[in-house]
């Protein structure tokens with residue numbers, strides 16, 4: 214996946230802004246992902262150069278953390294909580310429903326590029342489970358109908 | 372008349388924003404307070420009246436017109452009327468120290484914090500030597516509230532004793548355990564209390580830089596912490612020459628990236644350094660060689676939050692709560708399939724049954740409780756015969772369970788405990804840092820073996836194999852991720868063997 218020149222420039226700028234920060238790599242990766250939507254392959258060399266690391270080290274860090282994506286993601290990210298408190302309130306059925314209605318598995322994006330589905334392990338909303346995160350909004354007590362409503366609010370998806 | 376509607380994650384997740392907008396549409400500008408932690412009542416609307424603060428909940432935007440009408444005439448006639456908020460039994464019966472301020476006002480308002488005794492602990496600390504502060508923490512009996520319950524004062528003493536130009540205070544705000552939200556509630560309802568505790572920790576051990584390592588799953592806490600820090604800097608509670616004392620403390624929030632293992636303190640430090648979150652072998656202790664190789668205090672949010680009141684009210688006040696070697700209060704988080712879930716701060720010693728029955732009022736589904744998991748994903752599943760155990764670190768250890776960070780997840784009688792055991796192994800597959808073979812590979816095998824047992828394939832031999840696997844994980848793992856994943860597995864097997872016969876109720 215190639216990036217355009219604007220994206221390349223913003224990665225260079227972000228590396229520049231972060232390079233003197235102690236332990237800069239995670240904040241930098243978050244910043245790049247915030248700007249570009251994911252951490253493109255071509256960013257690795259720029260990051261490695263700027264932070265004085267090997268490419269292998271940068272790759273290693275990107276692949277270690279669930280948050281960092283190396284492929285473009287949908288316009289919206291929907292995370293379903295898979296952890297125990299949500300399971301006790303029926304999240305297993307909810308995740309099956311979500312995969313079926315969206316026609317995708319975890320870590321995949323709907324064909325129209327609207328929604329990427331991700332698992333998450335606890336959103337700290339465990340007293341009002343099951344929990345779902347839609348971009349930066351956390352939603353409580355999500356049953357199948359509520360899930361369909363949330364998807365519809367994102368403009369639907371196939 | 373002032374109105375309050377929380378800006379806490381769960382309140383927002385239950386629709387607090389729409390309620391706030393409905394109030395605004397009716398010409399009322401609500402205070403966005405923190406949550407009281409009575410989450411089943413969220414969004415909880417509070418109204419300041421001549422009789423004190425009265426509450427309505429759970430409210431939706433549709434209820435606002437009728438509530439405003441009722442306030443004109445007879446508030447108690449409204450269906451959602453709950454009475455004076457501080458007389459709600461769930462809250463009134465708690466012993467709130469850490470959460471004394473939670474929900475009272477706007478969490479990022481500095482004036483509000485100071486009006487409620489905020490920064491009094493810091494002011495005292497500024498008159499003391501580092502050793503005097505550490506002595507107070509030791510005398511309080513405060514133990515780490517992140518899970519391992521290590522005495523905080525002893526850790527601080529180690530860091531104080533180190534000779535180093537640079538030392539660090541690191542707050543562990545990774546709160547990864549399912550069923551926990553105590554750290555989140557502090558950060559969202561009373562963030563200055565954490566900031567104050569970290570400054571005091573810095574004064575105590577001679578550290579001038581602090582980091583809050585916050586999980587990325589907490590966007591609301593992230594936003595509020597950053598606002599609070601910015602305002603604390605402006606008011607000179609952070610930065611150089613704090614309140615003219617000549618002391619310095621800088622504080623920064625760093626976001627995690629969705630790795631459960633980064634809650635383990637050495638993995639967390641690696642992550643803060645910008646590396647993979649691989650667990651380090653101990654020794655050296657982080658207190659001696661921690662962040663960037665420097666002496667570092669790593670404490671949980673609740674441990675650091677407890678510091679300000681210990682300094683303000685004296686070590687003895689804190690020490691007077693609790694039982695045995697478990698001093699102070701425990702932040703119990705009641706979650707899962709429960710009618711009245713929320714934050715319950717009590718002195719140590721309450722039984723699990725009292726928590727789930729008296730506070731929780733049973734399950735949300737209305738069905739009987741079947742199993743309770745205490746202490747997060749590495750905690751055992753407890754059957755009814757163990758619910759009379761008092762919540763105290765030692766009493767729980769005696770039944771091979773743990774209190775950990777105080778999370779309680781309730782399951783009703785539809786829970787399939789074989790599926791839960793399988794999930795425990797699966798979680799370890801997903802979240803292992805990969806350093807030790809028993810954890811990395813053992814958990815993969817664990818999932819397969821449980822599948823074979825449930826499918827009735829060579830059952831007896833596979834059961835033996837599963838126990839052997841658990842032994843290997845317990846003995847051959849560097850940290851509790853691999854070392855304690857067997858606890859939920861073995862407890863499910865021991866107490867709910869019928870679920871492993873292939874006729875379980877779950878869908879897995």
Ligand SMILES: Cc1cc2nc3c(=O)[nH]c(=O)nc-3n(C[C@H](O)[C@H](O)[C@H](O)COP(=O)(O)O)c2cc1C
Pocket residue numbers: 514515516517518519520521543544545546547548631632633634635636637669670671672674675850851852
């Ligand atoms: C797998 C694993 C996960 C952990 N997760 C957390 C966590 O999310 N938050 C936390 O405070 N401590 C966590 N801990 C405990 C920390 O390693 C450490 O004991 C704690 O941060 C020390 O602070 P305290 O003494 O104030 O509790 C975890 C430990 C392990 C082994």
Ligand code: SF4
Pocket residue numbers: 632650802803804805806807808810811848849850851852853854
């Ligand atoms: S037990 Fe697991 S998580 Fe812990 S150090 Fe070993 S491999 Fe890493």
Ligand code: FES
Pocket residue numbers: 294295296297298299300334335336337338339342343344549550551
């Ligand atoms: S377990 Fe789902 S929000 Fe905590």
